[in-house]
Amino acid sequence: MLEKTYDPKPVEEARLAAWEAAKLYKATAGTAVPFTIVIPPPNVTGALHIGHALNNTLQDAFIRHQRLRGRPTCWIPGTDHGGIATQNVMEKQLKAEKVDRQALGRAAFLERMQAWTRDCKKTILGQLRRLGCSLDWEREAFTMDEARAKAVFVAFKTLWEKGLIYRGERLVNWCVRCGTALSDIEVEREERKGGLYHIHYKLEGGGEGAVVATTRPETMFGDTAVAVSPKDSRWTHLVGKKVLIPFISRAIPVIADAHVDFEFGTGCLKVTPAHDQADWEIGQRHGLPAIKAIGPDGKLTEAAGLYAGLSREKGRDQVIADLESTGLLRKKEDHKSAVQVCYRCGSVIEPLLSLQWFVKQIELAKPALKALDEGQFKIYPSNWTKPYRDWLVNMRDWCVSRQIWWGHRIPVWYKDGAEPRVSLESPGPGWTQDPDVLDTWFSSALWPLSVFGWPDKTADLAYYYPTSTLVTGYEILYLWVARMQMMGLAFEGKVPFSEAVIHGIVRDRGGKKMSKSIGNVIDPLLMMDKYGTDALRFSLMAQAHPGRDIAFDEQSVLAARNFVNKLWNSTRFVLMNLPESSKGVRYQLEALSSARLELADAWILSRYQATLAKAQLHLDAYEPAVAAEALYAFLWDEFCDWYIELAKGRLTGAEGVEKEAARTILVGVLVGTVKALHPLMPFVTEELYGALKPFVGETTEFILNGGYQTAARDWSNPAAEKEMGLLMGAVTSIRSLRAQLNVPLGLKIKALASGPLAADVVGKHNSYVSLLARLEILQASVGPRPAQSATAVADGVTFYVPLAGLIDFTKERERLAKDLVKAEGDIGKCEAKLNNLTAAPNVPAEKIVEAKSQHEAAVARSARLKETLAVLSWP
């Protein structure tokens, strides 16, 4: 016998152990097209957060769903070494221990990183297990393990040989804090307040000179020109002359360039090719030299004269102060500008001229564009397609070298006087390897290939590649998704996955981004501890509308927990009503005799079928929220609240075919629903399935081994759904009357039915209505409405409930008057619709029939309410 409330902990532990022991998640193969997902490998930076819980629950739900539909499935687990992010974590640890990274040395540092990675992987993979992820654990991969290192090397070498990788001195995004270059998409923009400074540059040899406007005065020591717009008559007289940089008095030419906007600032732009992208381009056009005013350490260089050695920030303050005191600062305006910051540490990016490795993008992007335009690759929801496409079209070369230690070391060796060589090992004495490592996204880009053993032509690669779907957040659409497409097409000629499912971010209750500094982060483990894994999963899935962010409220996990418990208890109820002796009797829906079905039976079977179809359809379409909603509403509002209550009539009665029919439907519908819920809440459903399966003659050990319940019969029954709907309305009307007139439950009441449906209600469905509305007697009303009675009006039937001495007639009149207002409103709406339809051409006849019956029903309801009110005025 099941416990009274569901206790997740022991069930989850037992199920995890059983699944693991049975190697249930081992990838399956078969003749059908496999459904394959590679996990977006979490960085080994710490524990999983709620976003990971969302991402992985989605994947697990899709994988389980496809497997239950009968497809071979494969879901690959793994982790990412995470480059800068992970190195930052380690650096923080070292700082706390007061250890200097440089003093520690590269080898010792990497050893510590390996140890950290081992621990972290264990944590992350353990958390994925706990979340119930049906990952094929034997295929665990890491972006820096041996197999993946081989893939990285071969990819690098191949690109090198094709001439798609080059080394060159370019202006790159430099993070001063991380001490490394970043790619363009690793840079974020933040609006910050600052100043716009108007600085006077004197004319060489005397004269007025120019006034430039800049937000970065400290870079002036790197200026190599002043540019004005060719159309700007204010400054044309200066073009060709030279001006002097303040303090260092280096002379620089005044040039004309169309890039300059003469309406901005003073119309004079100082050109610093070594520290600004636009200036770099002007420099290229005019053959200007690039002089570095700021070094990789973020400090002003020798070029800054007396200011050398100051940090960027201090240098700026000092320069401004000195300009002011020397009268060269002509004006200072407040100015908002979008500064670039490092996506990992948030510090301000310094555009810096440096020697880096780049991957040419144009040729790689072309096949990716083609795949998109020809429909080989689709993005869900589709509104991300355009940004993705635009990015592919406009991308610049990808800077792949990083000046950190943690990562795949660039496999290029140098020797004086020799051409550099690409090699894993040292080519011989005297060769030194490039000290830099590759961008972590380089290995991530190869992930769908490398997890299947690429570059080797493995059987796995042949069978599982291309994979089916990639599930990820929109924040790494360019960083990762696009690059996988490019690499997959470049190396295997096929898209790595034909669909990308883009989900949103989990935010806090108020819609704010979760962050440790604000302190609004939700720990998924805590939620699992408190409410159970299934509750967390269901809560996330119920809110996971494609591409939309989730405002996460702990209340929703509580609600999901309650739903899990509802499922648990409905199963408990059904089991209680199945005689132990019937284990093996095989209750089967297929065997039911249609002639013996009651209205409620036909109704619930019809609803059951429609619900399962809806849930599957939406899981196919990657819309788990709709599936979750449908199953939730069916199980709770229809199966439990109505069907179980009605079945109680037969279950408490004598043994016989009617009772057996009720048992068959209860257990059959429940088993099917449990299986349908399995992708969303694997633990509790597995447990319940274990308890239910003996009664339906199933011996499959786990739900995943069996598959969804397949319908051998078509239960669809619109007539039963409609009739049941009327009956439910009738029941609700009496319940409402009871509640509003405060008729105590203990009071035995009688109801008299009149109206067109009265005969049916009293004849065929007497027991249903009596049971659910708690009536002592339900009879047809003969003669006039009894005095001293309350009235409940439903579609097709009116009930009189004699309540001598109990009714407050004023209250009753108020109640009915309110109903009347609503009924009249309905008539208005129905009338408008009917008039519209009859006046309009080309309206299908059945639409008019439907509108007519709706109108008639509303009119009838209103008429009966009016009658009653009239009678009530003289009780």
Next chain:
RNA sequence: GCCCAGUUGGCGCAGUGGUAGCGCGUUCCCUUGACAUGGGAAAGGUCAUAGGUUCAAAUCCUAUACUGGGCACCA
């Protein structure tokens, strides 16, 4: 600046042309043999605004406002 989403009861969200729904919360009643993690009842929204298309608009179109996001930026 360009582009994309969103705007529906207190909160969070469904709802792609035909009488506005759900969950949570709120109010009242109820411990009746599955479940108080429960049951019943009720209150609460002219679906951001202004136009338009249509017999009929939360739903389609246009504009505006606000919010969020993507991209590109004036140094």
